[in-house]
Amino acid sequence: MSIDPPEVSRRLKRRLESRFTFLADPEGVLLDGLGIRHRGGRNDGVDIAFPTAVLVDAGGVVRWIYHSGSIRERARAEEIFAAISALPPRG
Amino acid sequence: MIWLSILLVVGTLAVVGAGVSAEVPRLGLGAGQLILGVPWLLLAGLWGGVALGVASLRGSRRLPKLGVLLLEVAVVGSATWYVFVGTLGPPHTLAVxxxxxxxxxxxxxxxxxxxxxxxxxxxxxxxxxxxxxxx
Structure with missing residues (x-):
């Protein structure tokens, strides 16, 4: 998820050979919904997201959030896997 | 000892630079700015080099050594500032x-x-x- 338009994400997905879905949020709908809009955070003054990861369960409820005060830090893979493992089993 | 100091500071920076260069072609320049937590080992290497530089001042030819040391402090201080202060975002509150x-x-x-x-x-x-x- 980023503010990048679909064509930019399409190129990135191809370059990374990623199987993830790249959602485009150019207006920052979710940045405001989650409170993670970094106003003027990009070098050219455009608003972007604070690095954040959110795990949502099958019912659409937030079950885990990673959010750092540093704009350079990201969630570690082991943190993400631990959060996923902690989700209740699907009935 | 001043040469050991230079070697440690420059060597640590070279290791970081090599790591960044390896990722840039695949992930872009932004990957080079990515920090997963505080890089304590990197900082220890850099400040260890500065400490050796300080220790070297006890010997002869202090003036050129002092020049090198000041340069090291500027570089290492900038790197440390970047890690602890330069990467902090403005205060904000999550909405969820x-x-x-x-x-x-x-x-x-x-x-x-x-x-x-x-x-x-x-x-x-x-x-x-x-x-x-x-x-």
């Missing part, structure tokens, strides 16, 4: 907590296919990772 519903959305993916939050609910859990973009 664990247990809250994820906000509704209708957004296009990389292929212009529309995704909506409602479409998640009968499906698997989802992980949203928000990047700063501009790749």
């Amino acid at each position: 907590e664990v247990g809250d519903p994820f906000p509704a959305y209708a957004l296009a993916d990389q292929d212009d296919t529309l995704h909506q939050r409602a479409s998640l609910e009968p499906r698997s859990p989802a992980l949203y990772i928000f990047y700063r973009g501009h790749w």
Whole structure:
């Protein structure tokens, strides 16, 4: 998820050979919904997201959030896997 | 000892530079700025080099050594500032907590296919990772 338009994400997905879905949020709908809009955070003054990861369960409820005060830090893979493992089993 | 100091500072920076260079072709320049936690080992290497520089001042030819040391302090100090202060974002408050519903959305993916939050609910859990973009 980023503010990048679909064509930019399409190129990135191809370059990374990623199987993830790249959602485009150019207006920052979710940045405001989650409170993670970094106003003027990009070098050219455009608003972007604070690095954040959110795990949502099958019912659409937030079950885990990673959010750092540093704009350079990201969630570690082991943190993400631990959060996923902690989700209740699907009935 | 001043040469050992220079070697440690420059060597540590070279190791970092090599790591960044290896990732840039694949992930872009932004990858070079990525820090996963505080790089304590890197900082220890840099400040260890500065400490050796300080120790070297006890010998002869202090003036050129002092010049080198000041340069090292400037470089290492800048790197340390970047890690601890330069990467801090402005204060802000999250609008959701664990247990809250994820906000509704209708957004296009990389292929212009529309995704909506409602479409998640009968499906698997989802992980949203928000990047700063501009790749």
